Amino acid sequence: MVKLSNWLKVNLKNNIANTLEETIEGLFRLNPPIKKTVVNKKKALQSSMKNLLCNNEKLRNEYGTLNKWLIEKEEKKRKLNVINETGRAIFKKARISSSVVSIDTSGTSINHERNLRDIMRNHKFEKKLQNGNVQDKEKVQEIKEDIQDEQSVHQLSSISEPDIRDEQNVYQSSSPLERESTPSIPQKFSFTPAEQGSYVEPILQHVERALLNFIVTHNKYIPSEIVKNFTDKCNPPRQVDFSDADLLCILNFIIQNITLFTTGHSNETLFHGEHKINPTELFKSFKTEARNHHAHAITQPMGRWNDEELQRLSTLALKVVVCLGDKELFGPLLKIKNELDNKLTERLTLTIENKDEDHVDLVDFALDNINKIKSSNQEHIKRILQLALNNDNTFLSIWKNLAFRKDKGIVVEKFVAIMNLQFDMDLEIK
Structure with missing residues (x-):
């Protein structure tokens, strides 16, 4: 100019x-x-x-x-503002409740109560009431989206387990032709729904506690007016002291008011680690993982969390806790992640070993039957062995149906009949 x-x-x-x-x-x-x-x-x-x-x-x-x-x-x-004592926010020790409603077909969930007691006993919540700062208000659209997030979570948490099952039945029974035409994404579920919940529950509870610790520890930078404006817009409305705030509520507050805690310069930020200058994207990524599988009904009979999602959630949770500087909660979260990774490795190894054993049994089954049959076309005999060596899915199904029958004579008869029909062979019993 x-x-x-x-x-x-x-x-x-x-x-x-x-x-x-x-x-x-x-x-x-x-x-x-x-x-x-x-x-x-x-x-x-x-x-x-x-x-x-x-x-x-x-x-x-x-x-x-x-x-x-x-x-x-x-x-x-370039400096974080400190609010005088009369204008700063005051937070109460919030409740720790289930952050994720884990649906278990048996009606039980593993270790949830135990994990909850451990968290409450081992982590003494420190109240450090000091001074805080005011900054730009968030865009209206983002606030509306966050309100909708909390509303959907609140609605789900109030649904009883039978209601959720009914909703599942409606989903499964409606528009079957349309569902059949929808392509499915390959997913691996190594854990039952109850086991999934036993990992997800404590992960989200630890992150919720870390978020609450963060705002209480740094309340001197948080004006009470900012908190009141935020809680008034929540749906349902929250207490201004956050005594009824859950994970998504606290996370939304920090995301919307990120400039209270960082100026965008490495020497003036309350955050830690690689995301300390601006952790907004990290928090939003974690929020997406926690929200998408919390606020929507289950559409997978194997549960809500596949292996990839469990690993992603646990990794992001660790990054969030590191960013918040909560060393006390880092240890328990790391332990959960290590246990999860070890279990996944064990089950993957077991699956591979079982497949190897099945392959050996399949070849033995083929050789055993080859010794009891004959054919005018020797290529048919060779093909039986080739099917076994290649782990052919159809041949594998035949083996699973016949191999464990006690009457071996019946096994050979059925084997010949099925192979002739399925593979257009010319086999006979010797």
Whole structure:
């Protein structure tokens, strides 16, 4: 804005007031040449003054006081603001309840109560009530989305288990032709729904506790007015002291008010680790994992969490806790993740071993039957062995249906009949 810079060179003289704000107000009344499209004209005026003095040593020396004000203003932006005691938020020790409703077909869930007691006993919640800071309000659309997130979670948590089963039945029985035409994504479920819940529940409970610890520890940077505005928009409304806040509620609050906790500079942030400058994307990624499988009905008979999702959730949970600087909760979370990874490795190894054993048994089954049959076409005999060596799915099904029958004579008869029909062979019993 060359025109504005030239205007300032002329009009700064004799227009320096007692403060930076008064100086800007006085210059603004002189109608500076700022484009009509500029929304914040006073900010543009201040920015132009800063650039002018920065690039012009003579003017910088001439208007030393103004330059000092501008530098102080810039430095203030780089520091987190501390709210006085009368204006800062006060948080109560919130309840720790189930963050995920784990659906178990047997009606039980593994270790949930035990994990809950361990968390409450082992982690003494520290109340450090100190001072806080106010910043930009979030976009209306994002707030609406977060309200919808909480509303859907609240609605699900109030549904009884029979209601959820009924909803499943409706889903499974409606539009069967449409469902059949929908392609399915390959997924691996190594754990039962109850086992999935035994991992997911404590993971989310630990993260919820870490989030609450964070805002209580750093409440001196959180104005009570910001908290009140947030809780009033929640659906259902939350207590202003967050005594009834759950994981998604606290996470949404931090995401929406991220500038309370970081200035975007590494030396002025309350966060830690690789995401300390701006952890918004990390928190949103974790929120997506926790919300998508919490707020929507189960559509998988094997449960809500496949192996990939469990591993992703546990990894993101660790990253969030590291970012929040909660060393005490890092250990228990790491233990859960290591146990999860070890179990997945064990079950994968067991699956491979079982497949190897099945392969050996399949070849033995083929050789045993080859010794009891004959064919006018020797290629048919060779093909039987080839099917076994290749682990052919159809041949594997035949083996599973016949191999464990006690009457071996019946086994050979059925084997010949099925192979002739299924593979168009010419086999006979010797």
